[in-house]
Amino acid sequence: MAREEERRRLRRDLHDGLGPVLTGVTFKADAAGNLIAADPEAARSLVAELRAETAGAINDIRRLVYDLRPPALDDLGLVGAIRQRAAHLQRDGVAIHVAAPAALPALPAAVEAAAFRIATEAMTNAVRHAGAGSIHVRLDAGTELRLRVSDDGVSPRDWRPGVGLSSMRERAAELGGSCTAGPGAGGGEVVAILPLGSIMITVLLADDHPVVRGGLRALLGSIDGLNVVGEAANGREAVRQAVTHRPDVLVMDIQMPDVDGIAATRQIARDAPGVAVLMLTMYHDDDSVFAAMRAGARGYLLKGAEQDEIVRAIRSVAAGEAIFGPGVAQRVLGFFSAPPPPEVPFPELTGRERDVLDLIAGGRPNGEIGRRLGISAKTVANHISSIFGKLQVADRAEAIIRARDAGLGLQGERLPGPGASRQPPEVP
Numbered sequence: 001m002a003r004e005e006e007r008r009r010l011r012r013d014l015h016d017g018l019g020p021v022l023t024g025v026t027f028k029a030d031a032a033g034n035l036i037a038a039d040p041e042a043a044r045s046l047v048a049e050l051r052a053e054t055a056g057a058i059n060d061i062r063r064l065v066y067d068l069r070p071p072a073l074d075d076l077g078l079v080g081a082i083r084q085r086a087a088h089l090q091r092d093g094v095a096i097h098v099a100a101p102a103a104l105p106a107l108p109a110a111v112e113a114a115a116f117r118i119a120t121e122a123m124t125n126a127v128r129h130a131g132a133g134s135i136h137v138r139l140d141a142g143t144e145l146r147l148r149v150s151d152d153g154v155s156p157r158d159w160r161p162g163v164g165l166s167s168m169r170e171r172a173a174e175l176g177g178s179c180t181a182g183p184g185a186g187g188g189e190v191v192a193i194l195p196l197g198s199i200m201i202t203v204l205l206a207d208d209h210p211v212v213r214g215g216l217r218a219l220l221g222s223i224d225g226l227n228v229v230g231e232a233a234n235g236r237e238a239v240r241q242a243v244t245h246r247p248d249v250l251v252m253d254i255q256m257p258d259v260d261g262i263a264a265t266r267q268i269a270r271d272a273p274g275v276a277v278l279m280l281t282m283y284h285d286d287d288s289v290f291a292a293m294r295a296g297a298r299g300y301l302l303k304g305a306e307q308d309e310i311v312r313a314i315r316s317v318a319a320g321e322a323i324f325g326p327g328v329a330q331r332v333l334g335f336f337s338a339p340p341p342p343e344v345p346f347p348e349l350t351g352r353e354r355d356v357l358d359l360i361a362g363g364r365p366n367g368e369i370g371r372r373l374g375i376s377a378k379t380v381a382n383h384i385s386s387i388f389g390k391l392q393v394a395d396r397a398e399a400i401i402r403a404r405d406a407g408l409g410l411q412g413e414r415l416p417g418p419g420a421s422r423q424p425p426e427v428p
């Protein structure tokens with residue numbers, strides 16, 4: 001397996017390369033220490049050697065790390081990394097074109113690394129063996145990532161696989177995919193199909209507490225089919241990463257510094273609508289549940305949730321379902337089963353003005369209205385002129401007609417109820 005081969009090489013490099021270098025460094029450091037007083041010149045030259053050897057070791061580490069996962073993948077994304085590599089390979093007389101959809105979905109790290117290595121080897125081969133004038137690299141993603149590298153060179157009928165072709169095949173096979181390579185219609189052609197496994201769900205974590213993020217990452221990382229692709233410590237960062245990584249699911253805290261989880265959710269619903277936001281929060285009051293839902297969150301869980309519950313919620317929102325933890329579900333159901341607030345006539349009036357209008361419609365004179373409501377006749381008069389203005393009526397008679405049509409004043413003895421002064425929730 002390509003991966004096993006890589007491990008072996010890593011072990012060899014660490015054991016035979018870096019190990020001895022660092023051992024040598026410690027001996028030399030001791031020697032320099034011993035010589036400092038007696039022979040400072042010799043000590044100085046040992047220190048210079050130490051510096052050069054350490055710099056060499058740092059280079060080795062960089063190369064090893066690169067082999068594990070090319071840093072360009074994290075810095076530039078798959079397409080950017082392939083373009084960068086193409087620019088390096090390009091030389092006089094060979095043009096390499098890289099085409100890809102504007103936004104690739106978030107890819108599992110293993111698929112990304114395999115696609116990068118296959119593309120790199122295929123481009124290298126086309127440059128080395130085909131004598132091509134132009135090379136085309138094309139990426140497409142659906143339920144699988146499709147990579148095609150074609151050239152316009154001359155190609156032997158039979159490609160005898162060396163390490164390059166074999167490891168391309170192995171890398172694809174390891175991920176349950178395939179890679180075919182050989183002479184095509186115009187020249188050489190390599191096609192790799194890497195399943196994205198609808199099974200693999202990519203997850204981004206946003207929480208301002210590193211401990212919470214660390215715990216969640218460890219938990220989700222231990223579950224098959226979940227792949228944590230990033231972490232954010234505030235809402236702004238969450239939006240940025242959601243837009244670049246396009247994870248299937250973003251697990252989001254509500255209270256975070258800078259931009260909070262609700263505002264971030266609103267922005268993600270606009271800028272990266274395919275990302276399902278699952279709120280995971282300490283709060284479960286109606287306001288935050290509904291604010292989160294209105295902002296576009298697909299689910300809502302409390303931080304005390306069991307791990308099974310969290311994993312189930314992630315899978316559900318990734319599949320397009322809406323999900324509420326048990327405590328939260330009750331609130332949502334309670335909200336919708338409560339009777340709707342009564343429709344209030346003349347929402348443009350204040351509660352007090354509506355009370356006054358009700359009494360006018362009931363045929364009460366100003367003096368009585370003032371007494372009933374415990375306000376002065378002057379205040380009643382002020383309310384009335386304001387009501388006339390808002391209803392655009394010329395006089396009391398017209399106001400009475402409008403009010404009665406709307407159902408006011410019909411029960412002459414009715415006193416304003418406790419809810420009568422409430423403003424309506426929405427203007428119909």
Ligand SMILES: Nc1ncnc2c1ncn2[C@@H]1O[C@H](COP(=O)(O)OP(=O)(O)OP(=O)(O)O)[C@@H](O)[C@H]1O
Pocket residue numbers: 121125126127129130151153154155156158159160161162163164165166188189
């Ligand atoms: N684009 C291409 N056009 C023409 N021939 C090709 C092309 N790609 C591969 N080949 C042929 O297939 C052979 C095998 O390629 P492979 O990458 O496995 O080995 P290699 O490039 O020769 O060496 P290495 O193991 O270092 O990659 C090449 O030697 C070459 O003959």
Ligand SMILES: [Mg+2]
Pocket residue numbers: 121124125162164165
């Ligand atoms: Mg090769």
